[in-house]
Amino acid sequence: MGRIYKPAAANELSRNLASSRREFLRNAAGLTLGGAVLGSGAVARAAISSSKRKVVVITFGGGARDQETFAPEGQINIPHLMSELIPQSTFFTQVVNRGILGHYVATASLATGVYETINNFASLPPEHPTVFEYFRKDLKRPPSDAWVVAPSNGFNRIGESSHRSYGSGLGARVILPKHLLTAALSSGHSDYQHLLRDNYETPFYAPELGGSEVELHQLENILKLSVDDFKAHARTLSSPDELSVYVVRQLMRQEAPSLLWITMHDIDVAHAGAYSLYIDGIRRTDRLCAEVWKMIQSEVEYAGKTTLFILPDFGRDSDDDSGGNGFQHHRTGDAPSRTTWMMALGTGVRQGVVIDRPMESTDLVPTLGALLNFSPSLAQGKPIPELA
């Protein structure tokens, strides 16, 4: 029994998933099929020069399945995506991740455009140049122009690769809000260790990071927050991702980076096996994505010149694969765990369009390169024609 696997007609299943998503969206949000608008993105983008353009990327470290999101029975969980964001977006129904389905390594793959094979649970940099390095080196941008806000200690090396032609000093600055909170909190608490646990995939393990001086420096000098204000605000928030979005707001106001990458992971509480907490995570993420979009529209440095990308790093296991336990994990490598979606909205993006054609997770970096005018020469993916 333990070694039995279900047949994996992966390509066909991925296509079916994409087709279902298109139908769901067409029925619910009245969107159109996108083939006819191919290439129109370039026209729409012409008014903004690439030097002024900004890009914000939100990835979810912990995908959500269609039945809890885009399928009719799941749409109740994503009211903001359905009614506010999707109608303004170009929506890609079939983003396939052919790499390792661990959150750190998958996010590293998204950020490099190459399927990375680094240890998901070790504190290691990506082996290939990241989007931040291409961006900064090619466009001669300062360190303050590329930032990553990431959920856990394990992501502290995501901003900069170990590649010899890039790497040291060319990457993004990384801010870890939970680590920041650890540094800000006085000792004596023990309860929040549970909250600050690093990674739902391995709930009992968190890589150790260096001292708190750097974090407190970030807090006071970059985010312009006093330790007391930061702690007081954290006490009004219900989750680590809410803390991340709070940090993003400060970052946008104080540093206004042109390339800002946010990784959320509240949904990944699903690994603990409590379905209601997984649903809560989806609903919170839906709300926070809409908040970020509103921030983009209301901040003077971002309004009218920003493209927002939202995509899970991958999916979760289906109920049908006996090798998994449904929503709880992403271990089977089946089509639902590999096939996810992406939406792009804002500057240069057609609204209300659904693209059914398959793309890969590794296509994101080349697309960002085409948008921002840098050359991700070592990335494996291809620019998405509807956006590039």
Next chain:
Amino acid sequence: MLPRDLNTERFNRYPPEARKLVTGYVLTLQALPLTFVPNLLREAIEYDFEFPTERKALEKELANLQSHSAVQQKEWFQGFAQITLSSELEQMDWVNSPAQFVERLSAHLWATHQLDAFRKAATEYAGRLHAAAPPEPPPVPRLGIAVIGQGVSTYDDPMFRKLRPHGGYFSNVKPEGGLRMLLDAVAARAEKTPISYGHWYVDGGEEAEHSSAITCVSYHALEPVRADLLRKMRTEIEKPGMGPETLRTLLAQMSPAGLGLGKSGDAVLDRFQMKILTEGSGTQIFSTIFAQWTAREALRRAQPCTLLVRFAPRQRQKPMNELLSDKRDETELDPLGSLIDADFGAYYNWINQQRLPGADQSSFLAWFENHGNAVAIGPSMPRGTESNKTTDLRELISWMT
């Protein structure tokens, strides 16, 4: 080492019955690819502690492999043989640590993009094995029962949404004495068809009084074991250089006695319970996943004829603002969240039951504890129907079985 280098001495560290079994098939194992053998040995090394159904399946599988001609051997294993392995994997002690090998193999398959090829080979193998040595149907049609919603007084949202299309929904079930009726029904089946590990009762809280003919696992009874395990894990995590792989290896090396199990006189059940806690994600913390995962593993491994799972409220997950407050509360329960967990868990119990032989004759009942809502699935229950007829759980089960 490669399978061709196997000999009987290699299995000297196996438990006695496993050693006796495997050493009878050394020649067979020598001819199989390394991508396959450790997966088989992972089960064989546990043979002394396996349920009767698992033991029988393993014996049949080995006998089938032994009967292969050279041509059949090639046909069955060409997919596995095409997968390339690293020398590091080949050098592992996969005979004595097959589970650790399989874990490393999994990482290797992901990293080298060979996972799909492995899945294909494994799927084809499973299909061939199923045809050559079909699993035996249960001696009586299976009955699964899920009791959900303990501690919830009112709930207005639709329930059993995933199960209702597959059976009949009853909205006027007399709740009085419901749990007793269900436990009595399980006991009656256990007495009528007495099979070792054939009739189970899993409770996510404290178990109710039940027949000694029923195999029982409960979250409450395992509380000292869970606490000890969490303590041990925290101690290990705090050690310098500890990582997730090392932690998992340590968990895999734990013994029932080391966790305070082993006093029941049932080594098979002790080991089963230890694995629920050391291999399951969240089972040490949330009672709802404990109940669902225990049911999944009981169905997958023991293949019981009867399985009653009663979900209970799990501890409440505190939001960040509460965790950061100085207020110190006792652990609170979350009955409503647990109802949602259990509603979905009941659906998974049904799916896992339907993966077993005899699915077309199996029945499944889910009931909102102390309330009038239930869904009944089985060959005699029309699908997608609703009834407000007054009934009770005893009558419902009699209609189903």
